Amino acid sequence: MNIDWSSLGFHYTETDYIVRSTFHGHRDEKGQLMGQWSEPEATRDKYLHLHVSATALQYGQEAFEGLKAFRGVDGQARIFRMQANAERMQRSAEGLYMAPVPTDLFCKAIRLALVKNIDYLPPYETGATLYFRPLLIGSTPRLGVGPGVDFEFVVIPSPIGPYYPGKFHCTTFIINNHIDRAAPLGTGQFKVGGNYAASFRATEAAHLQGYDCMFTDAKTHSFIDECSASNFIGIRGNQYITPRSSSILPSITNDSLMTIAREMGYEVIRREIPVSELSEFEEAGCCGTACVISPIGKVIDPDNDTVYTFGNGEPGPKLTELYQALQDIQYGRARDHHGWCEIV
Ligand SMILES: Cc1ncc(COP(=O)(O)O)c(C=O)c1O
DSSP: OOOOGGGOOSSOOOOSOEEEEEEEEEEOTTSOEEEEEOOOEEESOOOOOOOTTBHHHHHOOEEEOOEEEEEOTTSOEEEEOHHHHHHHHHHHHHHTTOOOOOHHHHHHHHHHHHHHTGGGSOOTTSOOEEEEEEEEEEOOBOOSSSOOSEEEEEEEEEEEOOSOSSOOOOEEEEEESSSOSSOTTTTTTSOBHHHHHHHHHHHHHHHHTTOEEEEEOTTTSOBEEEETTEEEEEEETTEEEEEOOTTSOOOHHHHHHHHHHHHTTOEEEEEOOBGGGGGGOSEEEEEETTTEEEEEEEEEEGGGTEEEEOTTSSOOHHHHHHHHHHHHHHTTSSOOTTOOEEEO
């Protein structure tokens, strides 16, 4: 194996093993799903033997997660907040009428995926990490519309490159009020494939123009909702402001940053954010596992012929400090007093 860590992007690089567990079930007379997950197993086989009528393929019964392991400054492997990802996947499973993967089993599968692929954990200071993509799919063959009772859970590891191979830099977003990613009472709060498929028309249109896509709320198209596949953050004075919305994914990165921000003395506010309030933020950014924080330099609102700019096009000092504080915990450079990292 010979990987040039610094030239890896955010794309799939095959590792030796994936980890897999299977659930076979049935519903009892009260509609309760009964059944058991098999012990997670590492396998070199990257293909699933899936029936063409599996509910994942026919009806989109599918959920996924994304989390990372970091090689710390001390050389140790740290997995970041995997229990939080396990719990979020349980909520997604409930949202799509699937069997939840218990936290113990989820964490066991992630640890196994790391240990079996330890050579793929990038060295410290390359900026690269080992990303895990847990995936839960319905495998029951069905043609009649309805949920299945059998599921596959897999963990797909892949080393991924640094999000900022050059330097920490700003991005530009364009607002799309014409395509909704998720409905207010729909599946936006779950990490399920359908939300992403529904967003591609808007995100790809933005990419063709050289931008990322900012979604507004589907009901009124006046509040900031999701920033492509990340949560929005606005900074005004000592306020850290982030959207409260039933159609955005509760980001684990955002949750971590909110905790750090409170500790730094920020007032953390979660509420609806009108698009027009963008003019009041000194700094803006979006956050997620992939980038931690991606500072936003500009937001274009084509429907209102408005361009919002933040700072001088360079990442602002407050988001830079928050970014560094979280990375310091992830790389073991700062004390992890929240117990977010598990050393494996
Ligand atoms: C739609 C969406 N929002 C937000 C996030 C950020 O979530 P997290 O910080 O847990 O990666 C992601 C990425 O997982 C996402 O896909």
